[in-house]
Amino acid sequence: MNFWKNFKKNFLINFWSPIPAVIALGVLSAYYFGITGTYWAVTGEFTRWGGHILQAFNVDLSTWGYYQIMNMQGNSFTRVDGVMIIGMFAGCIAAAFWGNNVKFRLPSSKIRVFQALIGGIIAGFGARLGMGCNLASFFTGIPQFSLHAWIFTVAMIIGVYFGAKFTLLPMFRSKMKMQKVSCVKSLEKDETKINNFFTLGSLAFIAIIIWALYLIFFQNSTKLGMAMLFGSAFGLIIAKAQICFTSAFRDLFITGRSQMAKAIVLGMIVATIGVFSYIMMGQPAKIMWAGPNAIIGGLLFGFGIVLAGGCECGWMYRAVEGQVHFWIVGIGNVIGSTLLAFVWDDLSLSLATSWPKINLLESFGNYGGLFFNYGLLFLLFLLILILEKRYLNKSINR
Amino acid sequence: MNIENIVPDFRLDMQGEPCPYPAFNALEAMKELKKGQILEVISDCPQSINNIPHDAKAHGYEVLNIDSSGPTIRYLIKK
Numbered sequence: 346m347n348f349w350k351n352f353k354k355n356f357l358i359n360f361w362s363p364i365p366a367v368i369a370l371g372v373l374s375a376y377y378f379g380i381t382g383t384y385w386a387v388t389g390e391f392t393r394w395g396g397h398i399l400q401a402f403n404v405d406l407s408t409w410g411y412y413q414i415m416n417m418q419g420n421s422f423t424r425v426d427g428v429m430i431i432g433m434f435a436g437c438i439a440a441a442f443w444g445n446n447v448k449f450r451l452p453s454s455k456i457r458v459f460q461a462l463i464g465g466i467i468a469g470f471g472a473r474l475g476m477g478c479n480l481a482s483f484f485t486g487i488p489q490f491s492l493h494a495w496i497f498t499v500a501m502i503i504g505v506y507f508g509a510k511f512t513l514l515p516m517f518r519s520k521m522k523m524q525k526v527s528c529v530k531s532l533e534k535d536e537t538k539i540n541n542f543f544t545l546g547s548l549a550f551i552a553i554i555i556w557a558l559y560l561i562f563f564q565n566s567t568k569l570g571m572a573m574l575f576g577s578a579f580g581l582i583i584a585k586a587q588i589c590f591t592s593a594f595r596d597l598f599i600t601g602r603s604q605m606a607k608a609i610v611l612g613m614i615v616a617t618i619g620v621f622s623y624i625m626m627g628q629p630a631k632i633m634w635a636g637p638n639a640i641i642g643g644l645l646f647g648f649g650i651v652l653a654g655g656c657e658c659g660w661m662y663r664a665v666e667g668q669v670h671f672w673i674v675g676i677g678n679v680i681g682s683t684l685l686a687f688v689w690d691d692l693s694l695s696l697a698t699s700w701p702k703i704n705l706l707e708s709f710g711n712y713g714g715l716f717f718n719y720g721l722l723f724l725l726f727l728l729i730l731i732l733e734k735r736y737l738n739k740s741i742n743r
Numbered sequence: 744m745n746i747e748n749i750v751p752d753f754r755l756d757m758q759g760e761p762c763p764y765p766a767f768n769a770l771e772a773m774k775e776l777k778k779g780q781i782l783e784v785i786s787d788c789p790q791s792i793n794n795i796p797h798d799a800k801a802h803g804y805e806v807l808n809i810d811s812s813g814p815t816i817r818y819l820i821k822k
Contacts, residue, residue: 360792360811446789448814453759512763519764523755523772529746529783530754532815539813587790592762599763600770600798654761663761666789666814670761740802 357443357543364608366586370579371612374485375619377575381425381568384489384631385579386481387433387657388472388682390426393417395683411473411689425572428560430661432576435553437662439577440584442546445539449667456517461670464653465660465677466684468646471504473685474696475642476633478657479590479650482643484609487722488616490624490714492635492703495721497643502594502728504647509598512651553577584662591650591659597729601736606729614722621715624706636700638692653677746808749819751783752776758787758815766794769820773804776822781807784818791816 374385396412397420406412421427441447452458472478475497477486483501486494511517553573560570582588593606624630633639650656653674655663660678663671706714755772757765765786772782784795789811796806799820807819 358812360789363793444789445812446814448787450759450787457761509763513767519757519760519768521755521757521760521764521768523753523775523782526751526754526783529749529751529819530756530785530817532810532813532817534813587793589762589790589793592790592794595763596766596794596798600766600794601801602794602797604797605793654763663790668761668788737801 353543357546358445360444361582361586363586363588363605364611366582366588367605367608367612368615370484370582370588371488371614371616372619373575373578373582375488375616375623377572378485378489378620379623379628380571381575382628383425384481384485385429385575386426386477386485387430387661388469388478388481388678389415390421390424390430391469391657391679392473392682392686393424393427394421395679395686398679399683409686409690410693411686415686423569425568428569429572429576429579432553432557432573432578433580433658433661434665435549436577436580436582437584437665439546439550439553440581441662441666442542442549444585445542446666447542450669452670452673454520457670458673460512460517460652460654461673462677464649464651465674466649466681468649468653468656469678469681470685471642471645471647471649471681472657472678473642473682474692475500475639475646476697478646480658481631482633482639482646484590484613485616486631486633487613487718488620489631490621490705490718491630491632492705492708493633493639496635496639497646498725500640500643501647504644504649505591505594505651506598506647508648508651509595511648513599550577550581579658580662583658584665587662589655589659591654591656594647595651597732597736601733601740603729603733607726610722610726610729614719617715617718617722621706625711630704630706632702632704634697634700635703636697637695638697638700641696649681746810746819749781749807751819752780754783754785756785758785760786760788762788762790762794765791766798769795769818770798770802773799773802773820773822778822781819781821784820785815786818787815789814789816791818795820
């Protein structure tokens with residue numbers, strides 16, 4: 346019995362350490378590409394949700410170019426991206442309820458509601474303009490050797506910088522002040538509630554595993570079932586380790602912390618070689634246009650995620666924890682990506698589709714491209730160290 | 744360090760505020776403390792588990808205790 350108690354506490358209740366978690370995400374995302382033929386990504390599916398909502402209002406999408414690219418066939422239960430996201434939500438629910446992290450939290454002020462909605466819209470718009478979010482144009486896009494992901498990432502870091510400056514303007518700062526006290530605040534501990542939550546988390550986890558296995562063994566939809574399993578693992582990991590891509594560069598500028606940014610680069614280092622091996626075996630890489638869309642999209646996205654307080658996979662686990670703020674961010678994301686689909690036909694030729702899709706493995710040869718990507722990852726790691734040092738030097742001199 | 748033996752001097756209750764505000768305000772508050780004083784930070788942004796303890800240590804403070812058993816997390820930080 347003690348063994349179970351310890352296991353429960355160490356692995357299911359307590360938070361996980363973020364660095365190994367991000368490296369695990371890198372490894373899993375490479376395998377995910379090998380098995381499903383696509384990369385781990387979420388915003389494309391959010392855009393399709395927006396499309397389905399428009400269809401429900403009898404809007405004819407056949408004239409919308411973006412939805413032609415996005416492939417609107419089927420629904421969330423029949424698309425790889427769709428079932429992967431269902432899996433992710435289940436993994437997030439399991440993590441939140443096992444860890445007793447669920448609490449209904451309302452935004453503390455109207456300004457936060459504004460931040461969540463506007464930031465979510467800007468981030469959703471920017472992500473889809475740049476053909477991906479922190480995943481497809483950064484964490485899982487760079488290991489695909491698509492130059493657009495590098496352009497997006499650099500622009501995103503600049504956008505994050507301005508977002509960080511903007512969100513710390515006096516009007517946005519938190520009004521909470523410290524008070525003089527003489528004892529610790531007692532925190533609510535309701536054992537019955539904790540146990541009930543734990544059971545709920547277990548039910549969500551078991552249900553998604555059964556569903557995925559059913560798809561694999563009874564429906565012969567191996568790809569869908571595997572995508573769902575991978576999704577549940579992605580969701581479980583980001584929620585248990587509280588992985589926040591938004592904080593990676595934001596906090597380099599705000600508090601000088603580099604841990605998450607470094608972890609993400611390490612994750613991409615392991616993912617790159619994994620993806621490379623699948624490409625060598627014949628899996629086609631996912632390459633997007635390296636045009637001004639990646640620059641503008643990256644800038645908007647970086648700014649938007651900081652203003653909103655979370656990005657596209659960040660809001661997912663926070664939403665199931667009961668943080669209403671992130672429900673609004675999620676709604677904003679869907680609105681923003683749908684807005685982009687709306688204006689795409691006016692912008693796409695000049696900003697994206699007339700520009701080349703640059704695959705580093707074609708530009709520099711297979712191994713040239715591999716080492717070029719590693720060279721850039723090394724430079725990104727150096728940049729993180731320089732930004733951290735710059736912040737700490739500044740704060741010591743203050 | 745046992746929670747029973749820790750008496751905080753100040754409390755910063757950041758419930759309802761999303762990141763980065765809990766960590767940012769905690770660091771701002773720590774600047775106002777005298778050496779040896781203790782700040783209790785309350786945050787219900789679970790993500791703060793990856794920033795408040797790190798940032799406190801990086802800025803030269805000592806993290807005495809973290810209670811992250813529930814959705815509202817308590818950090819006790821000594822200057």
